[in-house]
Amino acid sequence: MKKWAIIMVLILVGVGIFFTKYYTTLLDSKDSAIIVNKNYSFKDDFQDKQKLVQAVDHIFIGEVIREVGKAENTGKPNTQFLVRITQNIKGALLGDITVKQKGGYYKEKGKLYLLTYEKTPLLKKDQMYLFYLTKTNRGYFEMMPKYGSLLLNNEEEKLKQIDSIRKILDDK
Numbered sequence: 001m002k003k004w005a006i007i008m009v010l011i012l013v014g015v016g017i018f019f020t021k022y023y024t025t026l027l028d029s030k031d032s033a034i035i036v037n038k039n040y041s042f043k044d045d046f047q048d049k050q051k052l053v054q055a056v057d058h059i060f061i062g063e064v065i066r067e068v069g070k071a072e073n074t075g076k077p078n079t080q081f082l083v084r085i086t087q088n089i090k091g092a093l094l095g096d097i098t099v100k101q102k103g104g105y106y107k108e109k110g111k112l113y114l115l116t117y118e119k120t121p122l123l124k125k126d127q128m129y130l131f132y133l134t135k136t137n138r139g140y141f142e143m144m145p146k147y148g149s150l151l152l153n154n155e156e157e158k159l160k161q162i163d164s165i166r167k168i169l170d171d172k
Helices: 002-027 049-055 155-171
Strands: 034-038 058-073 076-090 096-102 104-108 111-117 128-135 141-143 149-151
Touching (some): 049 128, 058 155, 076 104, 076 155
Parallel strands (some): 034 111, 096 141
Antiparallel strands (some): 058 076, 076 096, 104 111, 128 141, 128 149
């Protein structure tokens, strides 16, 4: 009889652990994260595309391969992505690079949050973007919020963006 009681207690503990883990996983769903948007202080007026083009080290078309890490900078989350360069516009980069985007997911008091700056969404896997990046001395490339990437939905949009940037570069 004692043997059956021990087995039943172990089964109940196992089921309890399973449901607790399942329930906390549901709570941590990225779709249910609380979005916190913050303002970002820019060094210049980057709505002026000419200023943006001049301010960055590299401009290229790239595809996001996957998220590769998270880091904190002054207590704020940053998300790192592996990006495959498909076409350089300014600068000369080859292959895959790590791009750091300000913002990301973090937990506080048992709740999941998504920190964004200037309502800039996190990069998405398998999507093509136009990137405006600055190289850091730590081996990765940094993207400023709002102006650091532009999602490209089709080839026509891509060509239009490349032409406008090349005109700015030619006028220098």
